[in-house]
Amino acid sequence: MAKVTVCTDWLDICSGCHMSLLDIDERLVQLLEHIQLLSSPITDLKHPPKEGCDIGILTGAVSNDHQLAVAEEMRERCKILIALGDCAVFGGICAMRNFFDVEDVLKRVYVETESTAPDQKVPQSPEIAKLLPRVKAINEVVDVDLHVPGCPPTADGIWFVLTEFLEGRMPVIPEELLTYD
Amino acid sequence: MPDVRITIDGKEVSVPAGSTVLEAAESIGIEIPTLCHHPAVEPIGACRMCLVEIEKQRTLQPACTFPVSDGMVVHTHSEKVIKARRFVLQLLFSERNHFCMYCQMSGSCELQDLAYEYGLDHWTYERPFPKLPVDASREYFIMDHNRCILCRRCIRACDELVGNKTLGIKNRGTNSMIIADLDVPFGESSCVSCGTCLQVCPTGALADRASAYMGAEDEIERVKSRCMACSVGCGVELIVRENRVIRIEGDWDAEPNSGLLCEIGRFHPLHEQRQRVYEPLIRGEDGLQKVDWEDALGLAAEKIREADDDLVSVVSGFASTEAAEAVINQLPGQKVTMEGPAPDVQSAPLSTLDEADLFIVIDADLTVNYQVAGFAIKRGFRHRGARLVVIDDEENGLDPWASEKLSLEEAEEVLDRAEDAEHPVVLCDVEGLELAQSLSKEISDSDLVVFAPAGNTLGLKEAGIESAFAESEKASVYYVLADEAPEMGDALSQALSEAEFVIVQASFQEPWDDVADVILPSPITSEKSGTMVNTEGRVEQIVAAVDKSLPDEVEVIEKIGNRIRAASASAGE
Numbered sequence A: 001m002a003k004v005t006v007c008t009d010w011l012d013i014c015s016g017c018h019m020s021l022l023d024i025d026e027r028l029v030q031l032l033e034h035i036q037l038l039s040s041p042i043t044d045l046k047h048p049p050k051e052g053c054d055i056g057i058l059t060g061a062v063s064n065d066h067q068l069a070v071a072e073e074m075r076e077r078c079k080i081l082i083a084l085g086d087c088a089v090f091g092g093i094c095a096m097r098n099f100f101d102v103e104d105v106l107k108r109v110y111v112e113t114e115s116t117a118p119d120q121k122v123p124q125s126p127e128i129a130k131l132l133p134r135v136k137a138i139n140e141v142v143d144v145d146l147h148v149p150g151c152p153p154t155a156d157g158i159w160f161v162l163t164e165f166l167e168g169r170m171p172v173i174p175e176e177l178l179t180y181d
Numbered sequence B: 001m002p003d004v005r006i007t008i009d010g011k012e013v014s015v016p017a018g019s020t021v022l023e024a025a026e027s028i029g030i031e032i033p034t035l036c037h038h039p040a041v042e043p044i045g046a047c048r049m050c051l052v053e054i055e056k057q058r059t060l061q062p063a064c065t066f067p068v069s070d071g072m073v074v075h076t077h078s079e080k081v082i083k084a085r086r087f088v089l090q091l092l093f094s095e096r097n098h099f100c101m102y103c104q105m106s107g108s109c110e111l112q113d114l115a116y117e118y119g120l121d122h123w124t125y126e127r128p129f130p131k132l133p134v135d136a137s138r139e140y141f142i143m144d145h146n147r148c149i150l151c152r153r154c155i156r157a158c159d160e161l162v163g164n165k166t167l168g169i170k171n172r173g174t175n176s177m178i179i180a181d182l183d184v185p186f187g188e189s190s191c192v193s194c195g196t197c198l199q200v201c202p203t204g205a206l207a208d209r210a211s212a213y214m215g216a217e218d219e220i221e222r223v224k225s226r227c228m229a230c231s232v233g234c235g236v237e238l239i240v241r242e243n244r245v246i247r248i249e250g251d252w253d254a255e256p257n258s259g260l261l262c263e264i265g266r267f268h269p270l271h272e273q274r275q276r277v278y279e280p281l282i283r284g285e286d287g288l289q290k291v292d293w294e295d296a297l298g299l300a301a302e303k304i305r306e307a308d309d310d311l312v313s314v315v316s317g318f319a320s321t322e323a324a325e326a327v328i329n330q331l332p333g334q335k336v337t338m339e340g341p342a343p344d345v346q347s348a349p350l351s352t353l354d355e356a357d358l359f360i361v362i363d364a365d366l367t368v369n370y371q372v373a374g375f376a377i378k379r380g381f382r383h384r385g386a387r388l389v390v391i392d393d394e395e396n397g398l399d400p401w402a403s404e405k406l407s408l409e410e411a412e413e414v415l416d417r418a419e420d421a422e423h424p425v426v427l428c429d430v431e432g433l434e435l436a437q438s439l440s441k442e443i444s445d446s447d448l449v450v451f452a453p454a455g456n457t458l459g460l461k462e463a464g465i466e467s468a469f470a471e472s473e474k475a476s477v478y479y480v481l482a483d484e485a486p487e488m489g490d491a492l493s494q495a496l497s498e499a500e501f502v503i504v505q506a507s508f509q510e511p512w513d514d515v516a517d518v519i520l521p522s523p524i525t526s527e528k529s530g531t532m533v534n535t536e537g538r539v540e541q542i543v544a545a546v547d548k549s550l551p552d553e554v555e556v557i558e559k560i561g562n563r564i565r566a567a568s569a570s571a572g573e
Helices: A016-022 A027-032 A065-077 A092-099 A102-112 A155-166 B021-027 B079-095 B110-117 B153-161 B196-200 B293-307 B321-330 B350-354 B371-383 B408-417 B430-442 B457-463 B490-498 B553-570
Strands: A004-010 A035-039 A053-059 A062-064 A078-084 A131-136 A146-148 B003-008 B011-016 B051-054 B073-075 B141-144 B167-170 B177-180 B206-208 B221-226 B235-241 B244-250 B281-284 B287-290 B311-315 B334-337 B358-362 B387-391 B404-406 B424-429 B447-451 B477-483 B501-506 B518-521 B530-533 B539-542
Touching: A004 A016, A004 A065, A016 A053, A016 A155, A027 A035, A027 A155, A053 A065, A062 A065, A065 A078, A078 A155, A092 A131, A102 A131, A146 A155, B003 B021, B011 B021, B021 B073, B051 B079, B079 B110, B153 B167, B153 B196, B153 B371, B196 B206, B196 B244, B221 B539, B281 B293, B293 B477, B293 B501, B293 B518, B293 B553, B311 B321, B321 B457, B321 B477, B321 B530, B321 B553, B350 B371, B350 B424, B350 B447, B358 B371, B358 B408, B358 B430, B371 B387, B387 B408, B404 B408, B408 B430, B424 B430, B430 B447, B457 B530, B477 B490, B477 B553, B501 B553
Parallel strands: A004 A035, A004 A053, A053 A078, A078 A146, B003 B073, B311 B334, B311 B477, B358 B387, B358 B424, B387 B404, B424 B447, B477 B501, B501 B518
Antiparallel strands: A062 A131, B003 B011, B051 B073, B141 B206, B167 B177, B221 B235, B235 B244, B281 B287, B281 B518, B530 B539
């Protein structure tokens, strides 16, 4: 039987959700017998292939135009999109800045912090991704098939979700594996 | 009224007419989720979590406010109901800042519990991210409007339970905001910092400064004990984690306070600034110095034995009844109370305050002392139309509630006002007792509520320590069982500074460090076990919630007693 193909990427995030994925420990070996990882932030191939994949996993919130493009590409190229973790599902910690205007946030960070030297400016370069006015959960920019909240989701929760998929079922996360923090 | 028969989820139940659907369901063990509902306050159906399907009703109805009627058929968990509850949760989460990952309430939050129960794995609606303020103007707890779901529990608790009615709401719909008085900062409002609103808040909107992020519900233990700060003797729940009390809440099941506490009982122990005493101290050339228990007990016993009847033992109302008995049994000389004499009359139960239609408060400020009883007066004033007459020569915190203020000289005038009262209650402490007794005798059917001067004054009386320090004769050696007592009063201060030797058993250095020659460490209320007797004569259990490895107050007194007897025996006395 052909292996299930998986692509993953991270957006605005601390990367803790991918750490939690690694926390499934020795079960990783078992998992790799059934799945093939096509792209991820820590492999050579960063983009999901044009031919597409079965499962796309995104962690993190959508905070800038680059992340928006990553999310859109992943949605386009995967059959099932999983939003993994609170930032991906709700906006999470990243969404704290939504209680302020984006100009104020940039000014505070690059100009006004106590440790900043005088007369600094907010960096402007076409190479730097532009912040969106508001941090968004992934389901605010593209359709999401499965939400796995948690800061981070537990390793057991991630394992449950992946094995359900491998068994051909759409996972329904039970109450004991559902967590928001 | 006759009972009404209704069917809930296929189960028939007979309940008194006038019950709500929620009460009927609870009576047969059917759980309906609630959020704005709190058993201690009136239901208002604000949050819609308890929506149920009632046959022949056009729309879903809130179970917490909907009255039962004969033949009613209710479905509490139909598909339609579950869908509606999920919808309600979605709306609640979408409105303000309900991100659990950085909320101090996560793990103890009723909104979060319901989201888990209903499997909310994402939010459907766009979030408006309103820019709402955080009010941190109060000393002990903050109000974060971003976490508020407008359930109005705080408003109802402040009004119905405390009678203070500081809280209210401004604007309508999504612009609604909880406000204090006419929208002033909470710290500048009429708030009395009793913290009842904090205790009933289901989310992280009201956050306790001392215990925020210190432990969620599954990491803490709740130990029921008593507050000894005054003679009301409120039941408390000590919230404990890792052998530390992190928060104090009122015990809903305890009489006489039914869940209420005042600022002193709820917050003061956790914001205590005085220096704890964990090791015995003896006065040397450079002031008080740490010594081991043997030396301290030996010196205390020697001085007490030498003094014999030239000793006065002064016992604070923070001491347990057992400690007072130990003083009686182990030490020579006179024994007196620190805070004042025990009243020589039996007080009426405090529950009479909730039936009174006229309060006559004599020479006592119930907004400063015995505050929880003061709440009952404000409740009566607001919700039963009870009248209040304050008889006091000085300013009294209850003056704004009083329909009349009389000076002590004019006290007799109150007899006219009491003529048409059905259930007058006269309240006083020991200072106003004589006047209160004479007035109470002349007012027919009146009850007399008397407040003993300190937490366990009546327990000390039961042990045999009745008279006040003021009545004691001067002695050269003093033994003071102070425990947590915050002050000693001018007369005691004078006597101690003139004494030859002063032994103090206390939890804190202040205010004893200037006068004591020996300080023996004593546990605070949350660290000790024993009994106290409140002003109604109710015997209450003090339960140790944490262990700081300090010897019990009784044990220390007994050790001194043993040393005195051993020394006397070897001296052949």
